[in-house]
Amino acid sequence: MSASSPDAVRAEALTRRFGDFTAVDGLSFTVAPGELFGLVGPDGAGKTTTLRMLAGVLRPSAGDAFIRGIGVARDPEGVKHEIAYMSQRFGLYADLTVMENLSFYADLYRVPKRERPARFERLFHFSNLAPFKDRLAGKLSGGMKQKLGLSCALVHQPQVLLLDEPTFGVDPISRRDLWLIVHDMVAQGMTAVVSTAYMDEAERFDRVALLHQGRLLALDTPAALQRGLPGEILLAQVADVRRARDLLARHPRVRRAAIFGDALHLNVADAAADAPPLETALRDAGLAPAALRPIAPSMEDVFIEHMTEAT
Incomplete structure (x- = not known):
């Protein structure tokens, strides 16, 4: 992280246009290291576009964002070394087993082979996927696929975790398990920026940014927003x-x-x-x-x- 940038994530007038349509409109916020930060709003609020820009996948039309001091507009490839980004359609391989998917992502992220057994064991502990390690990913339930996707995203121990509606469409038990994994990672010092359309999940965050039609409506702790x-x-x-x-x-x-x-x-x-x-x-x-x-x-x-x- 840059010495001049104490924030884990900083967005400065972040904007993205698609032709005449503005999906994200001048969005500014900061996320402290070790914070669980929520982007909350309905479909079309700009959550996915914001996360894609933070991940260096989508170039901003105006403004900029910084991940641990690295600008996404100037150095999108540099940002990718600092983050794990789990999109709504994370790229699991249906014809590989749970363990083969984890091993593939460990190869992709160049995780040293000597460190993999301990990391896999830790991820299996969080996800409860150990009994299914030899099952094909395509044969998993929706909730188990999400937990495997999250485990694959975490295999290289990133500093910043970006999750795009990770609990969408999963059963209540898997939804609870996913949040337990996220809270455990944050408790160990990871920074997480998570989007959700579920208002009942907003109270889980340290702070929330309420978004509507690409604009920031409010930003504060859930308790402060409720008191206000x-x-x-x-x-x-x-x-x-x-x-x-x-x-x-x-x-x-x-x-x-x-x-x-x-x-x-x-x-x-x-x-x-x-x-x-x-x-x-x-x-x-x-x-x-x-x-x-x-x-x-x-x-x-x-x-x-x-x-x-x-x-």
């Missing part, structure tokens, strides 16, 4: 959530009404004072709810708030 949400949140469980949402969205005591599964989150100024008149409004409309109750804001509440402000 204006007003308070009331939970309303009703039979007809859409009708209730349409009714309460027009109520003068409600800043915002959003559907969360079979319930509503109502952003109000004062939960204790606003709950009784809102319960009355629901009853008068034939939508008698269970008692409205205050809850802590979720990261999805935070994202909706910032997205609404930006549009």
Whole structure:
């Protein structure tokens, strides 16, 4: 790392255009060494494009990013020695076994042969793939493929880990296992930048960058973003959530009404004072709810708030 660059990752007005379309628009942030940093937002937010630029795979249209002091625009090949990048479609070889895939990536990254047994054992410990080391990668479940892909990315012990939606489409147990691996690596000093569209995963990060249409909406710790949400949140469980949402969205005591599964989150100024008149409004409309109750804001509440402000 450059002595003049204490950040593990730094983006400076990072921008990427595809013709007239701007996928990433002037994105700036820093990531400290050993930090678990999240790029959080829906599809089309610019997460994958940002990670591809950080990995040196895609050249920025404007701005720059630095990995341990190495500029991705000036020296994309130099960046690749510092990172592991796991894309949404990581290049496993279906006709090779688990062990053969690991050995192939160890060859690719020029891992010394004397160091491989210890590294493989450590990766098998994290991933729980040892019982399947002789199974073809093409015969693994989706979650096991993701864990193998992550193990292959980690075989050369990179300083910075870049993961593009690693838990997308995997089962809950594999999702938990993947996060355990990432947290273990960060606890040992690795820096990780991880993208996700799952708002419930945002609370796992040390800090999160909320992205929407290529722009940065907010950047802070999850707890600070939740504390900074204006007003308070009331939970309303009703039979007809859409009708209730349409009714309460027009109520003068409600800043915002959003559907969360079979319930509503109502952003109000004062939960204790606003709950009784809102319960009355629901009853008068034939939508008698269970008692409205205050809850802590979720990261999805935070994202909706910032997205609404930006549009």
